[in-house]
Ligand SMILES: Nc1ncnc2c1ncn2[C@@H]1O[C@H](COP(=O)(O)OP(=O)(O)O)[C@@H](O)[C@H]1O
């Protein structure tokens with residue numbers, strides 16, 4: 001089935017000094033697709049995410065969002081950041097603001113919503129991630145899993161076209177991983193376009209439309225989860241899978 005592309009990278013190259021961190025990257029993410037990115041540490045997964053919402057610039061190639069090239073600066077760039085939400089390993093919540101304020105803040109500052117409208121929307125989203133009863137608390141009063149769900153609600157509050165997740169469960173205690181993955185699975189079922197860097201292979205198998213395997217700054221495989229997990233083509237992927245599936 002051909003899907004309408006939402007995120008398109010063509011021939012993207014990026015360097016950090018001498019290091020060719022992204023090499024000839026071609027990647028298309030269709031509307032409503034969930035693409036899981038996996039690969040060894042240092043292979044360029046975080047950099048890939050960061051280029052998609054232009055936290056990093058690129059040396060050559062093109063990146064389009066919904067048919068438009070990524071803006072260089074100014075208001076258009078701020079709009080892009082709102083349209084491509086990002087959820088990090090570290091939750092990056094404001095410690096001195098309540099959960100509700102954390103979710104409302106950018107709606108008021110960037111989306112220019114009135115506080116009461118923002119707060120109403122925030123409550124809906126907190127309900128969706130199962131945290132409505134925590135709205136008045138401060139981040140430090142929540143578990144890691146709860147804080148990450150607040151971060152997801154905050155990203156959703158901007159009504160993004162796509163969400164990027166960079167190892168969203170890597171900093172969590174094991175018993176909290178599932179509550180975050182379950183929220184992500186629900187988003188996927190609701191049709192959110194998602195790029196997810198994760199080592200959670202269960203999530204990749206159950207929620208991803210495609211698995212992208214990166215090594216040394218290149219996309220080495222880009223296939224369905226079934227194909228990738230049952231029959232990886234490259235030695236790099238075979239080696240990687242044998243290491244992570246063993247423990
Ligand atoms: N800001 C930076 N400056 C220089 N090198 C960087 C920077 N960020 C990442 N790198 C390097 O780029 C490579 C890819 O990093 P990263 O995208 O974080 O990989 P991954 O997320 O797959 O672990 C690594 O070798 C890393 O050390």
Ligand SMILES: [Mg+2]
Pocket residue numbers: 045046047166
């Ligand atoms: Mg990373």
